[in-house]
Amino acid sequence: MGFYLSGFYRMLSEQPYFDWPEKLQGRLPWVEIGFGNGEFLEHLAGACPHQPMVGMEVSLTCLDKAARRLHRLGAENVRLLLGDARFLLRECFEDNGVERVFMNFPCPWPKSRHARRRVTSKRFADALAAVLCVGGTFHLVTDEAWYAREAMAFLGEHPALCGRLEDAEASDRPVATKYERKWRALGKDILSVVVEKTAPWRGERLVEEGRALHVEVVFEGDLWQCLRALEGREGHQNEAHWIFREVFLGNDSSVLVQVIANDDGFEQRFFLRAVRRNDRVLMKIDDTATPFRTPAVRFSLEEAARFLTKNLP
Numbered sequence: 001m002g003f004y005l006s007g008f009y010r011m012l013s014e015q016p017y018f019d020w021p022e023k024l025q026g027r028l029p030w031v032e033i034g035f036g037n038g039e040f041l042e043h044l045a046g047a048c049p050h051q052p053m054v055g056m057e058v059s060l061t062c063l064d065k066a067a068r069r070l071h072r073l074g075a076e077n078v079r080l081l082l083g084d085a086r087f088l089l090r091e092c093f094e095d096n097g098v099e100r101v102f103m104n105f106p107c108p109w110p111k112s113r114h115a116r117r118r119v120t121s122k123r124f125a126d127a128l129a130a131v132l133c134v135g136g137t138f139h140l141v142t143d144e145a146w147y148a149r150e151a152m153a154f155l156g157e158h159p160a161l162c163g164r165l166e167d168a169e170a171s172d173r174p175v176a177t178k179y180e181r182k183w184r185a186l187g188k189d190i191l192s193v194v195v196e197k198t199a200p201w202r203g204e205r206l207v208e209e210g211r212a213l214h215v216e217v218v219f220e221g222d223l224w225q226c227l228r229a230l231e232g233r234e235g236h237q238n239e240a241h242w243i244f245r246e247v248f249l250g251n252d253s254s255v256l257v258q259v260i261a262n263d264d265g266f267e268q269r270f271f272l273r274a275v276r277r278n279d280r281v282l283m284k285i286d287d288t289a290t291p292f293r294t295p296a297v298r299f300s301l302e303e304a305a306r307f308l309t310k311n312l313p
Contacts, residue, residue: 018079024052028099028133031056033085033106038066040104040177045075053078054092056085087266090127091207091292096200098131101138104177120154123264128195129160130203140193143183148191155193160201166192206263206294213293214284215305216277223274223281226308227255235303239264240296244304256286257304261296268297272304281308 018029027050035041035055045053055078057063063082070078081088089101103119119125119140128138138155142148148165156163180190219226227247234243245258250273257272271286283305291297 018052018054020052021076023050024077027052028097028136029054029093030100030102031089031093031098032102032104033089034058034103035066035080036062036104036177038062038069040102041066041078042069042073042075045070045078046073049075049077051077055080056088057082058084084266086121086124086127087206087263087292089131090123090203091205093131095130095203096133099133099136101128101132101136103138103140105142105179106140119151125155125158125161126201126203128155129158129197129201132197134197134200136197138193138195140195141177141180141190142193143188143190145189145191148193152193152195155195160197160199161195162198163193163195166194206266206292208293208295208298213297213301214282215301216280216282217305217309218279219281219308220279223253223255223276223308224249227257227274227304230257230304230307233307235299237295237299240294240299242296242300242303244300259297259300261291261294261300263294263296266294268292268294270297272301274304274308283308 029052030044030048032041032044032053032055035057038055041053041055044051055066057066057080060082063080066080070080081092106119132138138161140148140151142151152163152165155161184190224247230244231247232244234241236242240261240263242259242261245260247258248256250256253276255274257274259270259272261268261270268289268291270289270291273284273286275282275284283301285291285297285301
């Protein structure tokens with residue numbers, strides 16, 4: 001299964017990197033957001049074996065099911081990413097680095113508190129406009145007419161995008177999903193929103209290239225007792241938020257601090273490890289996880305280091 005799991009934790013300085021076979025290199029990938037059980041990706045990969053594709057999904061169970069499908073197919077042209085597509089689409093691809101993006105029957109998130117999860121958010125529109133090549137397209141398929149109209153109107157207002165609404169059966173999508181076939185058989189209208197990138201657009205990203213994720217500070221006190229006081233402390237700066245959870249003593253007398261970092265809705269969980277070096281302490285990201293170098297990750301590391309220096313004996 002691991003063949004299908006791309007370098008999710010690679011930093012932008014190393015991206016885009018999906019280890020494509022030579023026959024697939026030189027072509028811009030297609031991306032499916034929220035691939036579910038992987039049926040659409042499976043059919044798409046079989047129909048277009050020379051087209052590189054990337055699937056994004058937040059569910060580990062769905063990722064496992066999709067990976068099994070692709071393994072049985074023997075597909076070499078698909079890579080799967082586990083995580084929030086609102087973040088991955090923007091951070092894992094360069095500007096003009098994607099040819100097509102597909103979303104099949106996403107949740108419309110009708111409640112106002114979920115507005116940032118919709119495709120009708122400025123951050124998502126900007127991400128699409130950045131990563132799509134000029135002439136590239138975004139395909140949204142839904143059985144909710146209001147959602148289709150809202151998405152077309154919102155995305156079509158972006159300076160670099162132009163949208164149209166059509167019956168999904170008439171679109172140029174290579175395959176249909178089982179839900180589309182089922183609901184069409186029941187007489188439901190299935191609509192397709194097709195958004196084309198018509199002008200260049202530069203994307204802004206959160207991942208900070210070249211920043212070392214470690215800090216060394218002078219400290220000669222009881223490291224364990226000092227860092228235990230971090231538990232429950234939290235901080236924020238702009239759209240970055242972080243909270244220190246439990247603190248653990250390692251077998252090598254190092255100290256582990258559990259951190260939850262959130263950057264505008266994108267959440268990462270990891271550990272900071274504090275290692276004593278004579279009269280100094282090295283605070284670094286623990287090797288058990290390699291989070292994206294977002295502002296919230298950096299701020300949490302810097303705050304933990306400042307906490308040590310403020311609590312010198």
